Amino acid sequence: MPALPAFSAPWRDRAGRVSGLKLATFLFALAPGLWLAGAYAADALGAKPITALLHGTGEWAVRFLMLSLAVTPLRRIAHAPKLILVRRMLGLTVLAYGLIHLMLYVVDQNFVLTKVVSEIVSRIYLTIGFVALLGLTVLGITSTDGMIRRLGKAWPRLHKTVYVIAILGLIHYFLQAKIDVSDPVFWTGAFLLLMGHRAMQRLGWPTNPLTLLGLAVAAALVTALLEAAWYGVASGIPASLVLSANLDFPETIRPAWWVLALGLAVPMLNAVRARMDKSGRGKPKPAPAMRPAPAREAVAAR
Known part of the structure; x- marks a missing residue:
């Protein structure tokens, strides 16, 4: 079988075939962002549209983070091993919404980077959120097959920090919500x-x-x-x-x-x-003999 190109479409499996599960997950990951962009274009986000976008992207980052953490329990409880195929996609979706969330904050501060840095340093809830985003960035950078092979046994330990990142993200969510x-x-x-x-x-x-x-x-x-x-x-x-x-x-x-x-x-x-x-x-059908699993699927599920 010919090797797949380095940047294969996210909705394709390792054999290059379209995966219904991956395609559905990819479309679901895009949907909130497209909806928010459409609402902004239609001037349907109220008097402070950037603030609404800022809150919306942050909330979806938390939701997708919880979905990514739900993959492993659901695989066991629902006997759905194929869910592992979308865990990395969900994790990268969390990072994407988190980075957009940060960029929108820069926009909200009129692109004054000194003010952005000052606010992140002086406001504890912003500091906590920024640390969580840094952690997500590290996990995203090390989520490739090459990094998994390079890090070896250290990779699972590094990616278990997602639990700490989730706690920081929830604390940030609480503190910025303030009243409700x-x-x-x-x-x-x-x-x-x-x-x-x-x-x-x-x-x-x-x-x-x-x-x-x-x-x-x-x-x-x-x-x-x-x-x-x-x-x-x-x-x-x-x-x-x-x-x-x-x-x-x-x-x-x-x-x-x-x-x-x-x-x-x-x-x-x-x-x-x-x-x-x-x-x-x-009961799943017996699987045909196949080559060894790629590194990212061979790593123990977190």
Whole structure:
């Protein structure tokens, strides 16, 4: 088979064929940016369009970061090994939205780079966000097959810093949100779910609908407590009032309920796939003999 060109289209697999999964992921990665660009062109972003673009790109960077972290748990729980094919694409999408986010901040500061640097240094939430972006840049630069081979065993250790980067990104999200932190609270709850799945795997706990249900409930409770603690510290609102607001369901659906719904979807997915595997419909077909996996797919999943 002839070697693929160095810069193959992102929607093609290693054999040069169009991959439906990679194509769908590529289009999904482009969609938010295209929507924001279209809304800006149509003057539909309100009185401060650059600010709206700035917030939009930052929010999508966080969302795609969580999606990239969800690849490994979903591969195990949903028995979907092919998801590994899009993890690098999702990671680079996070970096792209993060860099656009920074460029828009420069635009918002009228291209006065001295002011940009001064603000990043003096404002803690900007410092945290910039450090997270630097970390993403390092991960992006070292995500190529050549860098994976060059770094060897150091590559997995380096790329595990994505968890620290995610925490920094969420802290930045919280601090810039200031008043309404519903979205940061939800995505932090989603991050807790993802980290819970990894902890279960590391501890050797079984991954079944019952244990996943317990994780969903635990993550939702911690999310509710986190929201109450944040408002209590940031605005002095009594934690009891925030916690009681979580019980006003369905009058007001707080982030903890959305985290619970997200967590409950996982054991349902796991149960469906287990039943499909038991009936034989979900079992993968035997793969033909093939050459050794490329370096990026041979590395242990983070």
